[in-house]
Amino acid sequence: MAKVGLFFGTQTGNTETAAEMIQKELGEENVDLIDIAEASIEDFDKYNYLIIGCPTWNIGELQSDWDGFFPNLDEMDFTGKTVAYFGVGDQFGYPDNFQDAMGILAEKIAERGGKNVGAWPIDGYEFNESRGLVNGQFVGLALDEDNQSELTEKRVKEWTAKLKPMFGL
Numbered sequence: 473m474a475k476v477g478l479f480f481g482t483q484t485g486n487t488e489t490a491a492e493m494i495q496k497e498l499g500e501e502n503v504d505l506i507d508i509a510e511a512s513i514e515d516f517d518k519y520n521y522l523i524i525g526c527p528t529w530n531i532g533e534l535q536s537d538w539d540g541f542f543p544n545l546d547e548m549d550f551t552g553k554t555v556a557y558f559g560v561g562d563q564f565g566y567p568d569n570f571q572d573a574m575g576i577l578a579e580k581i582a583e584r585g586g587k588n589v590g591a592w593p594i595d596g597y598e599f600n601e602s603r604g605l606v607n608g609q610f611v612g613l614a615l616d617e618d619n620q621s622e623l624t625e626k627r628v629k630e631w632t633a634k635l636k637p638m639f640g641l
């Protein structure tokens with residue numbers, strides 16, 4: 473079993489592709505990829521280091537498998553766990569809800585004791601509002617495959633390089 477559990481949900485595959493890029497950068501042997509559609513509460517117990525990946529869908533909502541899992545979070549204890557987030561969204565199509573999902577999950581997991589790490593600057597994005605912001609930064613890595621796919625690889629490399637020491641890698 474790897475050290476880091478990366479839990480992702482996806483509708484059209486973009487978040488899974490990003491998850492694979494993140495896994496590659498952190499070292500394949502270090503990261504288990506788990507689709508939240510098939511995950512149980514117990515799967516989270518195995519890891520002290522977590523990465524949570526979720527696209528925003530339906531104007532400010534969680535991807536449907538994450539939405540289904542969300543009530544479980546109220547019964548889970550994230551104390552002692554270090555948690556990083558990444559989201560996939562569309563800043564031009566949904567400028568008032570860009571990356572909301574990342575914020576919804578990060579707020580809940582912090583409430584349940586998780587230590588959130590891996591904030592990401594808002595420079596280079598254009599949007600009006602986002603629930604994914606904390607102290608003027610994105611709570612995690614913001615990706616936009618609809619408008620800025622050419623930046624994804626560079627963003628993933630930079631973000632994972634910052635995460636490594638925080639994940640003891």
Ligand SMILES: Cc1cc2nc3c(=O)[nH]c(=O)nc-3n(C[C@H](O)[C@H](O)[C@H](O)COP(=O)(O)O)c2cc1C
Pocket residue numbers: 481482483484485486487488527528529530531532533535560561562563566569570571572617618
């Ligand atoms: C109907 C619909 C609603 C969406 N709502 C949002 C939204 O509120 N905020 C956002 O940032 N992106 C939104 N998106 C964009 C998706 O998050 C984006 O296309 C993403 O890459 C999908 O990821 P996936 O392939 O992992 O499912 C929406 C897309 C569609 C088609």
